Each structure stands twice: as C-alpha cells, then as structure tokens.
Amino acid sequence: MNNPPDVSPDPAEHEEYAHNVAKHVKGYLIVGAILLAGTALTVALSYVDFGNSKTNIAVAMLVAAIKVSFVGAIFMHLAAEKRLIYRVLIFTGVFVCALFWLTYLAWYNPIVRH
Amino acid sequence: MDSSTSLETHHDTHHRAAAHEEHKLGWWRTYIFSTDHKMIGIQYGLCGLIFLFFGFSLMMLMRWQLAFPGQALPVIGNALGHLFGPGSMPDGKMTPEFYNSLGAMHGTIMIFLGIVPVAFAAFGNFVVPLQIGAPDMTFPKINAASFWAFGVGGVIMLTSFFVPGGAAKGGWTSYAPLSVVADTGPTFHPFWNGQTLWLFGFVFLITSSLLGAINFITTIIQLRAKGLTWMRLPFFVWTQFVTAFLLVLAFPPLEAAIIMQIMDRVAATSFFMPTGMIVNGAPLHISGGGSPLLWQHLFWFLGHPEVYVLILPAMGITAEILANNSRKPLWGYKSLVFSVLVLGFLSFIVWAHHMWLTGMGSTVSAFFQTTTLLISIPSVIILSAFFISLWGGSIRFNVPMLFATAFLPMFGIGGLTGIPLAFNSADLYLHDTYYVIAHFHYIVAPGTIFALFAGIYYWFPKATGRMMNEFWGKVHFWPSLICMNVIFLPMFLQGMLGMHRRWYDGGQGWNVAGETVWGQTGFQWNTWISSAAWIMGLAQIPFIINFFWSIRHGKKAKENPWDATTLEWTAPSPPPHGNFLSAPVAYRGPYEYSLPGRDVDFTMQSEPIQPTEHVRRTEPEPEPVHA
Amino acid sequence: MFSLALINEFLGQPPNASEHGYQIDHILEFCHWFMGALFVGWSAYFIYVLIRFRKRRHPTADYHGVKSGISTHLEFSVVLIEAVLLIGFAIPLWAKRVNQFPETKDAILVHAIGQQFNWNFHLPGPDGQFGRRDVHLVTNSNPLGLDYNDPASKDDIVTMNELHVPVNRPVIIELSSKDVIHNFALVHMRIAQDAIPGSLIPMWFKPIKTGTYEIICGQLCGLGHYGMKGTLVVDSPADYQAWLKERAELSGTQAAAPAAPKTANPSGQPEGKPGEPAQSPSPSGL
C-alpha cells in the first residue's frame, strides 16, 4: 500500500459524527487503564485471606463483574444501545441464571435418608 | 407507517443491475452452492426428507427384531449384515449392539437430521422471507454455511455406521458414563468409532442450527415489509421466531456438554465420571471427580426446548392451513402469539422432568412439576384456539387440510399423555416405559410429520409452480393415519403393563410382557405394531412418487392457487431471485378470509384498505414505529 | 375408589403389591379420567364441526366465528384440575416418598448395586452392620469388593439378581452402581429409582402381597440391558427366616465367595467386546 486511500466523507453530517466518536476516545483509554488496574487488584486480593475460599471467590467474582461491566458498557457500547439488544441480553441473562441456579438446586437437593 | 420504513436504499439502481448479473449463475451456484434462501430451503427439505425416510427405515428394521426376536430377517437380512459389517446382523439376525445403534441413530436422525431440518430449516428458509415480504435472508452466505455444516454433520453421522463397532449405541440421550465407556477398548479405534463420531457430527449440527437461527431472527426483525407490524405477522412466522430463539439459547449448553464428552473420550478426562468406577470387572484408570448428572442437566437443558423446536413450526404450518381452508380468520390470534411466547420462555425451566428418578429431592421436584404443568397451559390454549377456529368455517378438505386436521387430535393425544408424566409420582411408574415412547411419538410422528406433509402439499406450488396430485395425496393420507394409530396406540398399553423401552427382545423374556391386555399379550402387540409400521412404509410410496412426478408434470399452479391471503402468494410461482417484483406492503392482518362485504372470500395482506371498508374492530392496532 | 381403578386396569396395569402403590395408581387414574374427558369432549366437538361446517353444508364462512368465552372457562378448569392434582396429591406424595423414610430398626435395609448386567444385593446379616466394600478388592468371585477382614462383613449376605424380603415390613433399598446408570424398577411395587455410579440413592416401599416379582433395569446400560433382570421374592415371615438361615450357612462356609447367581442371566460382559456373539435374545425366565 502506498498512499492512504482517499476518502471524501459526506461533508456536514459526517463532521458531526466524527466529532462524536472523537469525544469518546479518551474514555476508551481511561477504561483500558481501569481494567488494567482491576487486574492488578484481582491478583492482589487473591493473596488477602478473607477467611475462607468461598469469600475469596466471591470477592474475585465481584471485581471481575465490575471489570466486565466496563467492557460491556463502554467498549461494547451497551451504555447506549438500542432497546432490541437489551431485550435479547436480558433474556439471555435470565436463562444463564436459570441454568446456574436450577442446576445448583437440583444438585443440592438430593434424596437423603435421615 | 411513515415513509422512513421504506425499503429503498441509495444503492438501489446499482444493485438492480447486479441482481441481473446473478441470474446467469452457473448450475453449481444455482442448485448446489446457492445462497438463495429458496434454494437452501429446498435443499434442506430434500435432505431432511431423505434422512426422515432413512430414520424410518432403521426403525422398520428394529420393528422386525421387536416382533420376532432372534429370528433372521428374511430376504434382505443377509445383505444388510454384509453392508453394516460383522457384529451387525450375522446371518440376518440382529445383535443387541446393532439394535442399540439403530435405536440411538433413529432418535438422533429423526430429530436432528429429519424434523429440525425440514420443519425449521426448510420451511423457515423457504416460507419466512416470502411471508414477511423480504428479498432473502439477512445473511445469505451464512445461510449457505448453515446448510453445509448440516451436510457435514449428516455425513459424519452416516459414516459412523461403517466404522468398526458401528454407530453410537447409547441412545439419543447419550447418557454418561455409558456413552463415555462405550465404543472404547482394544477393538475400537480411538477416534473412528461410533460414539466419538456422533459427538463430532453433533458439533456440526449445532453449528448449523445456530447459524440458521441467528439468521432467522435477524431476518424477522430487520426485513419485515413495510406495514408488516408484529401483530400482522402470520402465525407461522411467530412460531419460527420463537423456535429460533430456543435454538440460539438452548443449544450452546449442549455444545458445552458435547465438548466435555469429547474430552472425556479423547483426552481421558472425567467430567462425567465419578471416582471408583469398575468397568469390565476392573477399576477404570481415570482421575474421577466428575458427575454423571452434569451431563443429564446440560443435555435436557437443550433436550426439552428441543421438543418444542419439533412442535412449534408444526403448529405454525397447521395454523396457516387451517385458516386457509376453513376460509375464516384464526380464532384468538393475540392469545396464540402470547401462548407461543410463554411456551418458549417456560420451556427453558422444565428440563428436569426428564430426570424425576435421578434422586431428586422434594423441593426441586416440586418446582419442576409446577413449571411442567404450567407449560401445558399455553399448549392447551393453542390447541383450543385451533379447534375453535373451525367453528363457523366453510371447510375444504383438500390434502393439506386433511393432514392439518389430523394433526390436531394426534397432537392432542400426545400432549394429554404428557400430563401423567409431569407428575413425578405417576412418572415413577411410567418412566422409560413404552408409555413415554407413545407419548412423544404421537406428538412428533402423526403430529409433526403430518404437519410437515400438510406444509409440503400446501407450499409445493409456490416452490415449483406446480400442484401435487390430490388423489394420490389422499391415498397417502388415509393409510398413514390409520397405520400411525395402530403403531402408537398399543404402546400405551405396553407401557401400562410395565414394558420398558430399549428392550432388544421386545419383552419376550419378561413376565410383564406376557400379561394380556385387550386380548393380546404385551409381546403379541409388537406384531401388530410392526406390521402397521411396514404397511405405513408402503403408504409413503404414493407420496414419494407424487412428489417427484409433480415437480415436472404436476398441474400448473397460479400465483395464488389456494386463494390465500399472506404475502408469499403475491410473488410469482416459483419466485425469482429477490422474490418480489416490487417491494410488497402489508395493509392488514394475515387472515382476512370471508371479510364481510367482499365478493371474494379472501383479502390479501397487500390489498390497501378501501375507504368504504368497514374496519374490523378486532384488527390489531399497528405498532408505533420507535426509533 | 374401586370404580376409578378400572381405567388403569382397562389399560393393562398389573395389580399393585405395595402399601403406598394405590396412591400412585390413584394419581394415574385421575390423570387418565381427566385426559379421557378432555379427549372425548374435544373429539365429539371436532367431529361435529368437521361435518357441520364442511363446505358443502356451509358454503360461506362466518368471519367472526365463536364469540363466547367458553374456551376461557375450559382453560381455567384445566388449570384448576392440574393445580389440585399437583398440590393435593403429587407434591405431598413425593415428599412422603423421599423425606419420610421408615425407621431403620423396623425396616429391612438392603444395598443394591447395579453392574452391567446384574443386580448385586448386599444385606448386613444378623449384626445389622454392612461390611466395608472397596473397589480395589473387586474380583469375579467378589463382585462387590467386600472386605472379609472387616468383622462386620463376616455375616453379610451377598446375592446376585435375587432379593428376598418379608411381607408387611418396610424395605429400604440404597441404590448405587459400579459402572453406568441403571434403573431399579419394581413395576408391581410402584417404585423405581436410578442407580447412579458415585451416588447413593435411597428408596423404600412396603410389600403387602407375597409372591415373586420381576426387577427391571429401566435405564439403557449397554448391550445386555434388555436382559438385566432380577427377582424380588416377597416371603411370608417364616419363609424369610428360613431363607436367611440358608444364606447365613452359605456365607459361613464360603466365606470369600458370594452365593452363586440363581438366575442364568447374561453375566456382565459389557461394552468393549463387540465381536462377542449375542446372548440368546430371550434370557431364560425365572
């Protein structure tokens, strides 16, 4: 490739568009930094003794959940997405939870003889 | 509708020209590697029907063994023994391994290579874009990829019959640990064995379904014609929409389970194997620590929604044909739509009703019993609405209608017998007996298969431009109806006697099968059932001949041979690439039959509302367009 | 309840032989009557409609169709009946099955261990103690891996495919499996549970009729699944004592060997031997 491909964006409309996106770039960098910090935090917290391993897991999952919500909200634009996509994701979320929760229940309610 | 929903894009002129070029596609691109939804639908349909017939043939073989256990199969027995290799049918006598292979593959093929491809992929591909007035699926290439993934999966499944040891033997449910220890050992190849191939085949089938389903949903959301609001969608489109969601969300957990089972078989992990197993008299050299029930949970998390995948499209087809041939609107359209949505939602949280006897305590089983009974309510509503729709109609009994009407009571019997299964204390008695076999076959065989036949007869003219023969259609219908019932009704009796499924000897060695009911012993009923199954095989011949003959020689069909109302009937028969000559617009609901004050008894969706028209109160409000 | 029972008998259900069995049968009967009513009602309607509204009889369709709310009532009654069956019968019944096991001292306690394709039974013997079992001790003559060095195992009774229990006493069976999943189904006792490797699932029933019954393996477990049959003998108390005595003598003399299987079932040669000739398609009866 020699020269950058020549493009002529639609004048007025695109100006505004590009401007909008440019505004976000800084945000993306900040989120990247937060995520890195979060990673460091996870590692650090895993060496803190919270009493038992269940609590440790819960804490680590909490940090992970926060990180994930940043990725989702900012990188994947879920902070401002169309309604349709929210609906799809809400259903998915419900069913994943059902999978986890009900399997868990079934697992821990076996027939036992007293 | 405001003008912004217009289909026009600024590229339009350019693309028109491109579309023209595409007409000159070569034979391969048109018929084999096509990306046109109609051709893909037809490909799916043909392959699916062939698999359906193949799955049925496996069962006809098994029915010999069940009726005459241990006797050599006459005429073709020896040849089959050679075809399927040693260990299958030496001297024409079926071995238990081969019986188990046939059973597992019958279930797998019927469901995943027969019904799903025909009911969902074929009809969905062919009909849905036409019914919503779209030029094609949103992602034509992915659509083709979906078909080819299906093809690869099918070929792998078929190949597995011919590897040493034969095809998978663990039932279509492939319960671990049986499925993990099956087909292993010195006489089996570590990779080329039935069970491992079954797993790999499945990965492709799942991929195929996922790609297809994503495409369907996107198409229905994005490509509906102008004016075709959600509440104006034909019911068939709704059922496909919900079905696609079931596939997208329920298949992946099974895929996860399949991957784990592959690991268990190929990499010697023990996801599904507990510690301390003794197989063949020797402790297994595995790390253990896994759980057999994990497989069942993940399997049925798909397995139950899957059965609604088998029935919803059938309900959709039936709805179209009932409305068309009773010449009146479907009764309770809104409640139908609502019921389908509820059905889809609930189907995700009932799966453990297949696992009542796995040691489930009282809390969890109470939960799953409740949800299972709840899910029967929308089914009741749908079926009732169909029945009520007939009242006041002017019913034409053409072949599609015959099959569609037969669907109703057949599904009814199958559904009703699901009710005792839903109570774990009653299922305690019925679990894994022929009662269960009868329950679900009534739904999928005389139920779904009849709906598929109805759909084939109904949309055949759209796909080919020719009608299928009515007379031979009736010759197909009546014997099929009778045989189906002679096959499956006695199975309820066998189940009540206590005869269990997957019995290679048909119950011959069991006392419970020696008891008499309705004048025959449980075992003797097998002869009736098997004979009916073979006669039904014969009854399919008129259909097969009719089908292929009519493609070339059937009576020429007009655009709208059934005087139907939905958008697919405004396109030419067969529709060209791009489907419609001009973008269709919908002005009204899908089933405006016998609208008062008209001189014809059908009013197409694309017909604008006349100023003089007395607008029906029940006509659903058009949905507001939200940005 | 006698009249209700007819429908199950009509459909071929064999007579019940356990104390709780009639409750299982009742719920099945209710279901069948309920289904029958719906079926007959709708069928009558259906046939009527197909005849009454066929094109020749009724050339123009009525755009509006049914206006009454009858279907709502119908659906509501379906919900109601299902709710009654569920809350009134099914849930309490299951709770009784799995939460209220009889006291061990009143009951016969048996371990049933499935294997391809036999049922092994382990009874504690007079001392009421189960001997230790260990997978590493499993041999052909010691299919359960019973540790004969354990004092508790000295008087234990191990049988294959044959289980004796006395009539009118609760029997608790704890199920497990050596290899794959089996299902311990007693059709006449109206009871069944899975036998799953790695877990121990208890079930119980109280036989009220003496006799000989089949034990069915209800879960596909390999090529011999169809022949995995056991025999349940419900003895009178005297016969049971006699049987116990006979067994006790046997286990005294052959300390290290279990009682020989009485039935000639295909002895477990499971998956992995495809070349092996098939067993006789009908395993000999009792």
Place this chain on the structure above:
Amino acid sequence: MEIPYTVNTRPDTGLWNAKVGIWLFLASEVMLFGGLFSAYIFLRLDAEPGMWPHGLLNVPVGTMNTAILIASSVTVVLAWASLKMRRFWAYWWYMLITILCGITFLTVKLVYEWPQKFDHFGAFIKQEALEKYEPYLGNHHLEEKGLAPRREITGHLHNKAALSDPNIKEYDIALDPVNADPTNPANDRPHFLYQPSTDKIAKIEKEDVEYASMFEPRHSAYFASYFTITGLHGLHVLGGVIVFTYFWLPIGSKLYKRNPEHLANRVEVVGLFWHFVDLVWIFVFPLFYLL
C-alpha cells in the same frame, strides 16, 4: 429486490443487520461459556477435600496475558473509532497492534504455559497411605490451622518410564517447594511466582497412589476444566485474529474506498466479538489462576 439495511439502519429498530446478528451470536456464546462455567463450578463444589489443586499456575504470566488482552480490546475500539473518523492509517496501525496482541497471547499459551504443565507431575495418595507421606503433605500442620488437607504430591518426575512400565514400582519426584517444605507457613497459600521444583527427591510407591498423571487434562477435574475452557477460549482468540487480519489486509482498504461505513460496521461487529472474548478471560483468569 436487494437485501436492505446492510449498512444503514432500519428506522424502527435503529440497527443494521449485522449488529443484530452479532449480538444474537454473542447471546449464544454467553450460553456456551455459561454451560462450561456452571460445569466448572459444580465439579469444584463437589470435589472432595484435597482434590482440587491450588496455586499451580504461573500468576505473573497469566497477569501479563490478561493485560495483553485488555490492551488489544482498547486498540480494537480505537481502530473502530479511527474508521468512524475516517483516519485510515490510524485504523491500520491499531489493527496491527490488536493482531499482534492476539498472536502474543496465543504464543504465550501454546509455547510457554501449556508445555510447562505437561512437564509437571502429580500423584494423589490413597486415603490409607496419607500418614506415610505426612512429611511431604504436612496435613497435621494444615489441620491445626483449619486449612483443607493435601492429598497430592507434585513435582518433576525423574523416572518418566514409571508412567507406562508396570515393572517400575515407584515414582521418583523432584518435589515442588510446597511438598518439599509442607509445614512452612509460606506454603499455606498459593505462590505468586512460579517456583521451580527443588532437588529434594521423594520416592512414592505406586501401591500407595490412587491416581497419578502429568498435568494433562486427564490429571484432575481441575485441569480438565482448565484445558477445555482455555482451549476453547484460545480458539476464539484465533478466530478473532484471522478475521482481523482479513480486514487489515488490502481487502480492508478496498472496502474502505468503496464504502468506509461498511468497513467500520464490520470492524465494529468483529470488535464486539473480541470484547466478548476478553470478557470471558476476565472470568477465566481469577477462577483458574488465583483461586
């Protein structure tokens, strides 16, 4: 008629086709990984004490890989933003970095992390022999502190032949620091840095071993899950890299010339997929490396 809304949005949904498609695909991916994670969790909760290995993974390397993936997530979103602003070369560079990050991630995994495990050995001691190996296990010490017991002895296997040769009756293991000095409180919790095996050799009789294997998938439910989930995740990374490369090659610039918005849309779609892969890793990392 041609397929509408491939580039511009449908007014009532506000979306173009591929955006709907990718989100549905991601929904299915959520269910896929959901299935795997639920399996992982239940196997773990069900595991008997001492059967779930701890602290065997290399935390710094894992942390580094996590950082690499996060960085690539940032660059891909910047690449997309550059396209939106019609700055092709910026896009090109960001994309290149993304691809390199992906490749680095995979390389670390395949060349370093996995082989390092295959080289490690562990033997689970039978319940009745635990006492005999107390010097390597330190269970009395653990019990005192109320910690979960150990049942496994790990390290570098000196006589590899022992794995297959039934005539060799024992395993010679160069012990890991944990087993070399089991009562040292520093060994109570997982190590942060990878520590090579000591030169202290233990002889373990096969008689006393319940189950032994290299750190392969078959070693335990833990490694089975680890290899399955990271393997599947790796395949996703590979897929992402391939598609990115496709758009980065001249094909991308051609499309850019023809219809820049279309390229931006495509990059957005693959970017969404990439973020999802990143998101899965955010859970994988603590679950497998740290806890």
